[in-house]
Amino acid sequence: MxxxxxxxxxxxxxxxxxxxxxxxxxxxxxxxxxxxxxxxxxxxxxxxxxxxxxxxxxxxxxxxxxxxxxxxxxxxxxxxxxxxxxxxxxxxxxxxxxxxxxxxxxxxxxCGVMSSPRKIPFRFFNFWAHHDNFLSIVSKAWEEEVRGTPMYQLVTKLKRVKEALKVFNKMEFGNISARVIEARENLLRVQHALASNPLEENLILEEKAKAFNFKSLSRAEESLARQKSRVQWLREGDQNTSYFFKCVNGRKNRNRITKLKSDNGMVIEDPLSIKEEIVSHIKRVFEEPMGVKDY
The missing domain is CATH 3.60.10.10 (Endonuclease/exonuclease/phosphatase)
Structure with a gap:
């Protein structure tokens, strides 16, 4: 072992x-x-x-x-x-x-075969709200004028906010794990230089900026991992991130349906056929008349 x-x-x-x-x-x-x-x-x-x-x-x-x-x-x-x-x-x-x-x-x-990637639904990530520009981005998208019925205005504004947040996430947090690694390396580089020149004011200021960036990205990465994994009971910490991502992958693997046995005993493997069989089964369940019991 x-x-x-x-x-x-x-x-x-x-x-x-x-x-x-x-x-x-x-x-x-x-x-x-x-x-x-x-x-x-x-x-x-x-x-x-x-x-x-x-x-x-x-x-x-x-x-x-x-x-x-x-x-x-x-x-x-x-x-x-x-x-x-x-x-x-x-x-x-x-x-x-x-x-x-x-x-x-x-x-x-x-071992299975790779299925075609599905469209990823929009999700709100909690760490967005801690970014300095978050409120201004939401306000700007929401305040754009929309003509139409109140319901149409609401739906349109929500769509605009969603698209603005997608761009915001890609610009600020895209490839978050790679950014954390890069931020850590940048911080270490400055600290090595500062060790040789401890009184260099520019290096001192740069270290503070690099440390702030690294902490912010690390918190965002861990918050993303926790939210995706649905694990709420562990405290924040650098050592938790890999565990959270393991939970994410494990949950995805457990929830994936690669085979399904239909009511007539046939084993279905085609992804589209599996979807159709699930829909058909649910329809049959709800369309069956309620049985009358004799007491």
Missing amino acids: GKAQDFEEIPWVIMGDFNAMRFEREKIGESYRWRNYVPDLNNMCNETRLEDLRFMGNFFTWSNMREGEYMITTKVDRALVNEKWGSVFSNSIANFLPPSISDHSPCIVE
Whole structure:
């Protein structure tokens, strides 16, 4: 496990029978010996920074193939991946198939294909409000004259503010992570020069300006990461940013739908067909007449 950090920049997956489960919900049956292995497997995942790959198919992957009170079934087979795997193979998924004559469900990991990028909806980021020019940009866009009904004026003004904020975000915070790195390097460069000339007034003023810029961009980057990841309970700090972005990527991977089984049992993989099937299913649910119960 100590070697895991040496391979963080390489996508890797560990899959198969771990002969242990991670959570209590991954077992049905009255055998208690499985509980002894829960901390061991979770500790291993924490130390190696591995997480379960998104999966479909069978949840319970092993059975003692007995009946009644003697039946035990658990999830002991899994596919664990590191963060790099999730970023390189963002559409990958583990498929646990029916066990056939075996007591284990076979697992197939599909790396997936990149889908066409979707249009990103407009989002308001909280750190914008801390910028000195934020209010003036909003006011200027809002105060432009619009003719028409009150509702038309409102919608038009909102659109203008949205477009102004998009330009503002691109100009001030575009490629935010790269800007943070550049700001840090600029600050270090000035501080190295100041170490050799500690009384140089121009360098002292430049250091203050570079430090302010670095702090502002760092706070914006972390605020962006926190808002996207929906993690609210960690305090701000330089060491938190990578964790927040891991949460963002993890949530995206968990929420992505790459396959769907229709009501007639067909497995759908085409993104457009998946959307159509979801819409059709919802329509059928709402169009079905409410059943009348006899009491």
